[in-house]
Amino acid sequence: MNAVIDKQEPAGAGLRKPRAHLAGAGGVYLDCGNADIDMSIQERIWAMARALREDARLEGIREVVPGVNNLLVLFDPLRLDPGAAREHVLRLWEDIAPGRTESRQVDIPVVYGGEPGIDLKDLAENAGLRIQDYVELHSSATYQVVCLGSTPGFAYMSGLPQRLHAPRRSSPRLRVPGGSVMIGGVQAGVIPGDAPSGWHILGRTALDIFDPRRDPPCLLMPGDTVRFVPQKVLA
């Protein structure tokens, strides 16, 4: 159950120089991104987030938020000088060894299609696949949680097979039911609670993705690998 990603590579090797911007006086935003998601960059981001959380010398840090190939660090600017924070984050990017990211494997049971998976039929048609083959392709892939965000517990996942990539809906739905298993662009995800979304809905899981009273509240964490397990495919 507890696999560990353990990759060692020379610091900064082959990666393009990131840009560090201030996000207000109390924030530094490190943007390492190119057009596509790069998981080797992401492993460095995760390692930086760990280092920043564990470094007790950094007084005044309030939030460390890994995004997709980027990192937002928020702090109290009355206790930590923003220029010094920016320098620290840039230096950390150079020095960090990607190290070990804890990774659990999480299986998500899914009822595909029908009313819970209202877009499945159209998606399959657009991909030129039979519904069964679409489900087979979606559920045989291995996904990885890149970061959490947007709404509580929402996991942005990489690993969606290219054949299934589909641009987001031109206008978002005002309410997508919690537990909906979705795809959007090149990403996959499960929406934890009822919320608006422009992603396509393939099915639904009964798993509780986010519960603020649970410890930890999130079912999925960055680095976790995810598989979708078909329970049923509805017409």
Next chain:
Amino acid sequence: MMQVLTSGAMNLVQDRGRTGYLHLGVCRGGAMDALSLDYANALVGNEADAAGIEIAMFPFKLRFDRDAVFACTGGDARIELDGSLVAPWWSRSARAGQTLVVQRPARGMRVVLGVSGGVDVPLLLGARGTDLKAGYGGFEGRGLKRLDTLALHPHHGLALPGAGLGCVPRQVPELLRQLAEGCVTVRVLPAAEFEEFTAESVQRLFGAPWTVTADANRQGYRLQGDAPLQMTARRELLSHGIVPGVVQVPPAGQPIIQLAEANTCGGYPKIATVIEADLWRLGQVPSGCALRFERVDVAAAIAALREQDDDLRALRANLPLVAKRLQ
């Protein structure tokens, strides 16, 4: 205990919000006008993390079921305790059985009610504030309704002189004047993609006023200007964490200011960030009002925050002494 007699769905138990959970997708939330919350708490002798009530729908009525010290801060509302007028930014004693009525402010959007002890709702993810979008925190994760009964933490409150005590933050008279004139200024710092906007767009951002549209709530305000803001080249960004106060520019070019309950990740380019010391002002700006962005540097942003911090610290240190002397 306090019993709600009249309320609306946007009246919420709020505190300073959640810190340390942004990486899980949990937004900061908390009071839209945090300066008013801080003063409401200070004026009744509460700790800074106590929960009060953010009132955005009026009239709001409640009955005190125990003796308490209270203060209403924020908009310049008409406030009555059993029919007798109480000034905003003023703490008073209420006896069990007395009724408090807060009317719609002439200027400003929100009133914050602080009560000695603070509203006793369960601590969830480190805070007591309501996350309305996610539906948790505060009082059952929702706005207050008629006949809701709110518990208070035990507290004796400040030992007040008979007429009570008050303190208006130095920034408030200026904001009320701007609200009356229909144009509020907030200070901003350039954000990550600032340099990628055209020179005309940057000029427009700081030149003309922007109107707050009807699409304005705890998540953010959509703004409308005469002409859209444009980048020199369109660029797709990967999802990234954002801060309350960030001014995003979607492809259509009309900016959005993300606020307390914003999604924690965004993808739109960011042109500016409203400085932390001015976020409370936005909590008082109604739809239809104009906003003007004033560019400042980091030193000015920090100085403004330090001034607020020092003022509040001084108030907290001096209130008990002043109260004692006046008794």
